[in-house]
Amino acid sequence: MNSLALFGVRNVFKSCYIIVLSRKFCSGSFDSGKLDSDFYCSDEPLKRMWKGTSLDSVFDEIHDDCDGDGNGNRNRNRNSSKFRFTTRKGFFETGRDDARTILEVLKKDGPGFDVKAAISKMQVRVSGFLVREVLLGVLKNTNYTNKTRCAKLGYKFFVWAGQQENYRHTVDSYHLIMKIFAECEEYKAMWRLVDEMVENGLPTTARTFNILICACGETGLAKKVVERFIKSKTFNYRPFKHSYNAILHTLLAINQYKLIEWVYQQMLGEGFSPDILTYNIIMYAKYRLGKLDQFHRLLDEMSRSGFSPDFHTYNILLHVLGKGDKPLAALNLLNHMKEVGLNPGVLHFTTLIDGLSRAGNLDACKYFFDEMIKNGCMPDVVCYTVIITGFIAAGDLEKAQEMFDDMITKGQLPNVFTYNSMIRGYCMAGKFEEACAILKEMEARGCNPNFVVYSTLVSHLRSTGKLSEAREVIRNMVEKGQYVHLLPKIRRYRRC
Numbered sequence: 001m002n003s004l005a006l007f008g009v010r011n012v013f014k015s016c017y018i019i020v021l022s023r024k025f026c027s028g029s030f031d032s033g034k035l036d037s038d039f040y041c042s043d044e045p046l047k048r049m050w051k052g053t054s055l056d057s058v059f060d061e062i063h064d065d066c067d068g069d070g071n072g073n074r075n076r077n078r079n080s081s082k083f084r085f086t087t088r089k090g091f092f093e094t095g096r097d098d099a100r101t102i103l104e105v106l107k108k109d110g111p112g113f114d115v116k117a118a119i120s121k122m123q124v125r126v127s128g129f130l131v132r133e134v135l136l137g138v139l140k141n142t143n144y145t146n147k148t149r150c151a152k153l154g155y156k157f158f159v160w161a162g163q164q165e166n167y168r169h170t171v172d173s174y175h176l177i178m179k180i181f182a183e184c185e186e187y188k189a190m191w192r193l194v195d196e197m198v199e200n201g202l203p204t205t206a207r208t209f210n211i212l213i214c215a216c217g218e219t220g221l222a223k224k225v226v227e228r229f230i231k232s233k234t235f236n237y238r239p240f241k242h243s244y245n246a247i248l249h250t251l252l253a254i255n256q257y258k259l260i261e262w263v264y265q266q267m268l269g270e271g272f273s274p275d276i277l278t279y280n281i282i283m284y285a286k287y288r289l290g291k292l293d294q295f296h297r298l299l300d301e302m303s304r305s306g307f308s309p310d311f312h313t314y315n316i317l318l319h320v321l322g323k324g325d326k327p328l329a330a331l332n333l334l335n336h337m338k339e340v341g342l343n344p345g346v347l348h349f350t351t352l353i354d355g356l357s358r359a360g361n362l363d364a365c366k367y368f369f370d371e372m373i374k375n376g377c378m379p380d381v382v383c384y385t386v387i388i389t390g391f392i393a394a395g396d397l398e399k400a401q402e403m404f405d406d407m408i409t410k411g412q413l414p415n416v417f418t419y420n421s422m423i424r425g426y427c428m429a430g431k432f433e434e435a436c437a438i439l440k441e442m443e444a445r446g447c448n449p450n451f452v453v454y455s456t457l458v459s460h461l462r463s464t465g466k467l468s469e470a471r472e473v474i475r476n477m478v479e480k481g482q483y484v485h486l487l488p489k490i491r492r493y494r495r496c
Contacts, residue, residue, distance in 0.1 A: 095129045096133055098125075099137060101122065102130075103134060103138070106138070106157060115153075116160045128170055128172070130161075131167075132176060135173065135180065138150055138153060138157070139183060150180065150184060154180040155180075174193055182214070194212070204236065206236075206250070209235070209250055210253070217254045217256060240277075248260055248263055248267075248278060252284065260281060260282065260285040261289070264278070275307070276308075283295055286298060311342070322354065324359070325356065327356065327367070334348070346383055349371070349372035349383065353369060353383065356390075357389065360393075362390055362394050379412070384404075384412055384418065385417050385418040388403045388404055388418060392422070392424060392428070400425050401422075414447070416442070439457060
């Protein structure tokens, strides 16, 4: 980190001359599941700066179905808003009831039972909403043990629906069946659906790419997916400026940093110029790959290209400063943000605190936590969880407990990751009764433990010879039907 002259105390502005020259320097909700991954707070806003609106067309169709005459023509005599609301409400309720019945019929599929004929006998009205409800139902019920069957049932219904009169599958219905195939690891079937979409004149969108790359990224097919979409003439990449940004944005979400570099080179080779989103993603990738010299050059290049740092650029820089244990330089940067009219928010302070906690500077974490409140920014559950996790990692359970109690007093309910940090802290301190009590507390508050919570508690119990208590935790997990397919991973702890 010493090579980060950019963030030295005296020369932060000299090395970041982009700040001085431009004087303009630098959602959504957090996915708290990323709290244990490095650089969480700085990359999450980049990943969420665009949210797809893939279901909009479904609801457009619903609107037409409710207010039209079946041929897409509005019935002008229906000018009562109360009547339209009642009709629409009835449409939704009927659609959900039909979907539930269809899902029950699908469960009966087997030798001697024609599931398509059984659904046809129901004489339901097929609409985008009905198809969505059924496919979502299949997706929600898919797990490790029934994935093959769910893939077949979902596709059977999808084919049947596509054969009905007055209905045509939309891009959104294709995306839902693709998500079912992704969950069921039916990757070749996903590719066939993409081909079918193109044959039927439907555009492949940024959402299509997202589903494919997220499913295939871990199977070694990521580059193949990217190459296909770069060359595709039917790729509709809205709302991004161009297809490369859509691809880069998705690759960021699945941490494909080397592939981001490759795509960026393809982009430049095709004559496309980067914009602020491109620069933010590429700088982040360079930082993650440890290429700090290239990180600095990109920052300078961005300034020369006339782009002022934005909300996300500041976030990246604040985390680098925090992780490099440069609190004074971070303070200078926060003050400069105010000078240029960009007031730091909870996100910026959380990002900085996250980086400083990883650097082990808990005093600085507490200082910026207090500064955040002085600036009128009230810490949210993510901010509290970040600083609690930092105290736990430093072995300061007492301070972590103080922050935990404070967040509850301030009306911030702990989430599963907050609880997991506290459970880990009590386990590290050998206070297993308290750890088990927190597990029961989170369940009583309706916060379902995730696999990390269970495995954390079980591994610590076993490491101290408390095998019966560990078995009780596992038994509790199995009785609730949670993470049964991951049991082998927990059982491995016996050999540790």
